[in-house]
Amino acid sequence: MMMMTEQPAAEEKQPAKNSKERQFKGLSLTERKQLRREKLIEAGIEAYGTHGFFSVTVKDICNEAKLTERYFYESFKKSENLFQTIFLKLIDELQQNVMQAIMQASSDPKKMIEAGLTALLTTLKDNPQMARIIYIDAMLVQELHNQATIHETMSRFDRMIHAFVMLMMPNIGRSEREISLVATGLNGYVTQIAIRWVMSGFKQSMDEILSSCSIVFLSLLQTFSQHEPSVKK
Template sequence: MASSRNSRLYAGMAAEERQAERRLRLIQAAIEVYGEVGYRNATVKAVCEAAELTERYFYESFANSEALLIAAYMHVCDTLHADMAAAADACAGDPEARMTAALTLYFTRLREHPRPARVFLLEISGISPAVDAVKLTVSRTFSEILVPPPDIAPHADRGQNLLSTGMVGAVISIALRWVSKGYPQPVEEIVAATAAFCRVALSGHSHRGKV
């Protein structure tokens, strides 16, 4: 029994833990490599070298490069969205402050971490239908952060739901232009402009609902 247990442990880590650690290293390396040279110019070998792992460990966790791209994208999005949600939730009861706080966190993070920003905005576009489906799921999460959940709950107004999704697309388009142009406006200015657009879009829907 003891020898069997020891065979599964190395440096105090079980085999599953070691595999998870290697997977995370590959994801983090991919973010750096994709952010530097682009997904289409990156190779499995380059990512493995950045992670200081051999290629056999790549295929231990990922079927192909597209699977790694999706994992890297979700890793960036999950971290970003968690921080955005925390900033927004600190403004409970004030929808405008909630939106401004979330957008401020979003644009600040894109400015401070350009390589993950490239993965989030640039490298994920036009890859495949599978990647597009992941992007759609991420957009829904984004919209739930910007707009209070009751407004986009499953039984809420479908017009509001569609509007929230479209609004997120517009926010991402603004961010894409801002990042690709080298952050020409200060964070405060781009947040103010984006929040103003969102308020107009939402107020327009509210007025239509009253007609």
């Protein structure tokens, strides 16, 4: 059965200079372009998250979105650009879920740790397509490394954990440099556990993964809670 795709229409021509955009079905040209872009992003999440980046073509994305390939290149130069857009969108969603959970938790550091990690792991398990894109394919797409997207994303989570440590222990007697290094280590630790969990198809229980991730945070809390002389920044 042939899949119906949106065909280029006459009204898609560039509007005359200084004239208002013509309306089609109540939408301007700019609004229609944005709508098509959003369809491609949703199609990409479905396709990449199910089959993997390297098994999906531009044509596959367009078929999923029910759009012609012309409309793909209207928004993205190549598949890697769409994948990068999707990756950043999903990272934002994941980070927001974690931060929201931490901020809504009680002021007890242990409960904050549990809330943040639970939000992270629950988001991944409830969204296996997101999990695959972030923790499997993104690590293999060279374009993301070339443009430092992966590095910047890891740095964002480093900063989030750094802020989390300061929130738990505002009077911590450690230098900013040391806390920054510890945050990077914690991020890498949790990331590696998450990658293994996602690649296994979430075989291990949530409780087991949560416990494994929590260990280092609780150890950090115990160590940093000890009274030590302040260190100059």
